[in-house]
Amino acid sequence: MLLQQILIQTLNGVVTGMILALVASGLTLIFGIMDVVNFAHGEFFMLGAYVGVLTMAATGNFWLALMAASLIVALLGAVIYLVTLRPLLGRDPLNTILATFGISLVLQNYALWQFGPVARKIAEPFTGQFTLFYLVYPWYRVLIALLSAAIIGGFWLFLKYGKFGIWIRATTQDRTMAEAMGIPVPWVLTGVFAIGSGMAAASGVLFGPLVGVNHAMGLDWILQAFIVVVVGGMGSLGGCIAASIFISLLEAYATLWVSPSQSIIFASVVLILTLLFRPTGLFVPTPK
């Protein structure tokens, strides 16, 4: 019985871990490349879910909703970046925390005003299930994990081989040199912010069917994502994915014994231990 529970929780942990990885990789990307700690990332997640709800209501097509949410929120992210964060370029990165905190307040309350406090629901694209021991497990959850992996994998390929991806990596390594080589650095930064926002929105739509969509749903995720980003090592994509799965598995196993709301304490213990013994991150090579 316990073994079965552990196996089920392993599957649950991997599924949430992949969504968390999708959220956190946007966050770590934005931090690693632009030195911006994006407090509003959870709000892009939430807005993505809402755009998904609206598109679903209009068209009934889940895949269209996923595309629309990513594109619209990416565009919104670009506009927000141009209006609020670009003027802060070159100032102390702490200013960006303050500005994005303000953005988060505005977006969250705008969603509350626009959509009301009642949670909305996104219908699952398909409702197939399979039996896992004594539990009926929806295929959709497995699909989420695969889709998240596909999006992250596609993004990794894009960073590795795409022209814009190479620009992004060049900008990360040396902003001044990249600019000297003719790379339009300001537009690369805007693009990165848009991509990060779009990824958050995509995970919002994917996660929407599992729980209700409401204006505060970003809050839980942003804290988890911050923990993941610090544990995984700021700015490291691989470390971020490993840390997401590690922490989600840990929390999933923890819920076998404590209530789900307390499981964040376990994640925090990992965070504290990481800070004590390996402040550069658990899953990155030791810096020289």
Added chain:
Amino acid sequence: MKDRATLVFWCAFVAVVALLAAAPLVLPEFWRRFLTEILIWGLLAMSSDILIGYTGLVSFGHSAFFGLGMYGAAAALLLVAPPNLWFAILLGLVAAACVGAFVAYFATRLRDIYFAITTLIFSQIFYVIIFTWTDLTGGENGLTFDRPRLAIPGLFSMRFTSTTLHWFVLAVVAVSYLVLRRITQAPFGMVLQSIRENEARTRAIGYPVERYKIVAVMISGLFAGLAGVLYAVQNEFAAPDFVFFLVSGEVVIFNVIGGIGTLVGPIVGAAFYLLLREGLSRFLTEYYLIPVGLIFIAMVIFMPQGLLGFLRRPLNR
């Protein structure tokens, strides 16, 4: 010249305190309570300024200190049979100091953004503990208790009215301000400011930077805890909402709006924010945070010095 600046400072200080002391005599009940509340939030914001303005560490975890001060005071008022004000202050400060030591030990290993994120996560841990430990903390409902009497054993004992409570809070805030000002002007405060300006160089000169940061976080936490005690005494309840990190965010907003590194600025920022909320929530109800957020973003971009930024030099003389 130096003497004259000092004279001007003290005259201004006495004038402002006298004005605030006289205010409850003319204000109606609602605004009297409102003014007291501004002072309490101002004390919280001022405690955070030691870190943001003087040490260069943005703390997103001040709600933990504030909340623990509140719950410490609540415990003292519920445990002792005739509720005792001084015991409440003592226990609130002890609680805040314990949390302060814990957070300081871990968070000061990090700089800049990492410090902000860790303090945020730590305050959230305390929120979860308080929220879920229902037997001890009352969970979501919080704790209610009676307001203690203002008493000095053997001298006098009286019930708090809203006016005497205001004077008591004003006295605590004014003394706290003088103490914090003294701290920032002492050699200790100078080292903190040099950490803000250039941490590596401060370390190279030979100052134990980590130890200074730990003490700074603890001082800041103590005064935040004091604000928590005052809030508990004023409102006769403690609730987990005050440990939630949005409160820490508000504290940062007070600082940025009022002007960091001035100590007075955060109080002005708190007053501005609370008045704005009061005015806007009359016709925007809970959506007042949309315009407040927009104003905040605009101030970060266009006016990073805050409302009182122009006074930064004279106030720190």
